[in-house]
Amino acid sequence: MEKQIINPPEMMKHPSYSRVVTVKGPCKFIFIAGQTPSDMQYQPVFPGDYKKQYEYVMDALSLQLKAAGASWSDVVVRRVYTLDVDALIKVMRDPTTRKYENAEAMPTSTMIGVTRLTNPGFLIEIDLVAVTDA
Amino acid sequence: MDKQFINPPELYKHPSYSRVITVKGPCKFIFIAGQTPSDEKYQPVCPGDYKGQYEHIIKMLTIQLTAAGASWDDVVVRRVFTLDVDALQKALREVKRPENKDFPPTSTMIGVTRLSNPGFLIEMDLIAITIA
Numbered sequence: 660m661e662k663q664i665i666n667p668p669e670m671m672k673h674p675s676y677s678r679v680v681t682v683k684g685p686c687k688f689i690f691i692a693g694q695t696p697s698d699m700q701y702q703p704v705f706p707g708d709y710k711k712q713y714e715y716v717m718d719a720l721s722l723q724l725k726a727a728g729a730s731w732s733d734v735v736v737r738r739v740y741t742l743d744v745d746a747l748i749k750v751m752r753d754p755t756t757r758k759y760e761n762a763e764a765m766p767t768s769t770m771i772g773v774t775r776l777t778n779p780g781f782l783i784e785i786d787l788v789a790v791t792d793a
Numbered sequence: 794m795d796k797q798f799i800n801p802p803e804l805y806k807h808p809s810y811s812r813v814i815t816v817k818g819p820c821k822f823i824f825i826a827g828q829t830p831s832d833e834k835y836q837p838v839c840p841g842d843y844k845g846q847y848e849h850i851i852k853m854l855t856i857q858l859t860a861a862g863a864s865w866d867d868v869v870v871r872r873v874f875t876l877d878v879d880a881l882q883k884a885l886r887e888v889k890r891p892e893n894k895d896f897p898p899t900s901t902m903i904g905v906t907r908l909s910n911p912g913f914l915i916e917m918d919l920i921a922i923t924i925a
Contacts, residue, residue, distance in 0.1 A: 667860045670853060671833045676826050679857045683821035683925040735824045744907045769827030769918045771874050772907025790822070 660686040660792045664764060675751065675760075676768035680735045685793035689727040693740070693786040694719050695776060703780030709743070710750045712782050717759045720787060729789040731759050734766040736788035744772040747783060794818040794924045798896050809890070810900035814869045819925040823861045827874070827918040828853050829908060837912030843877070843884035846914050851891050854919060863921045865891040868898040870920035878904045881915060 665679040666672050696704050696712035705711035724730055737760075741747040747770075750756055760766065766787070776784045799813035800806050830838050830846035839845030858864055871892075875881040881902075892898060898919075908916050 663861075665857070665860045667856050669856050671831070671835055673826075673835070678826050679861050680824045681821055681861050683819070735822075744909055748909065767824045767826035767918070769872070769874070769916060770909050771903070771905050771916070774906055788824070 660684040660790065662790070675765065676737070677765045678767070680767055682735065682790045687728075687791050687793050689724070689729050689733070689787075689789040689791065691720060691723050691727075691787040691789070693738075693784045694723070695778065695781045695784050697778065697781065701778070703778055706780050707782070709746045709782055710753065710756055713747065713750050714757050716783055716785050717757070720785060721759065724787070724789060727789070727791075729791050730761075732761040732764045733789040733791045734760070734787050735790050737766040737768045738786045739768065739770040740773050740776065740784045741770070742773065742776070742782050744770060794820045794922070796922075809885075809892070810871070810897050812899070814899055816869065816922050821862075821923045821925045823858070823863050823867070823919075823921040823923065825854060825857050825861075825919040825921070827872075827916045828857070829910065829913045829916050831910070831913065835910070837910055840912055841914070843875075843880045843914055844888055847881070847884055847888060850915055850917050854917065855891060858919070858921060861921070861923075863923050866893045866896065867921040867923050868892065868919050869922050871898045871900045872918050873900065873902040874905045874908065874916045875902070876905065876908070876914050878902060 797815045
């Protein structure tokens, strides 16, 4: 598999995502369902706490990437849905929040403010696409 | 690479997107991050102007497709997020669209409450596929 990360010089280099990621050659695609901050009973964890829900969601995604033989360096698409974009951006920029992505190989990203996730206590949902060698 | 556009006759043929696109064979996947109407300092351009913001986004996405060796004809997935679906659809009827009229990408359009800056009215992400 051949992977390329492109940040065209005509555009601002964003610190938290890559503009374009391309892959070609024999590869394995890994699709990960929208991860919510939910426990074993599918109930919200850490009610009202963006930082803790974010880390919980990212930890659960790390587990799933690993189960598929991948890591955060392999993620090519990250989609983030949240009830409060400002609250989440603040948490993601907070230096005390755990870091997950590889700064040298950031995925592409889309962040969307929404009115509701599947449980009113869920503040964040993130889904991923990762690609590794076949 | 073998690419097929399928619009099943049982469904309304939408003028601005394809119902189904399939690709098989050696190909290159191109993922493009959600493009917002943002300038070099990540601030909103054309405040309040759906048409101006749309045109800026298209210009930026075209730069990125080109950088990856692709064109709008290679886009297979288009996702459009906007604060006001009606306002965007009105603007879309007044602009020149970059997609191939005969073979447009698949598409999903969603009304949302917020994008990463309150001045961003539209965000669009793409997946394109070319021959490897």
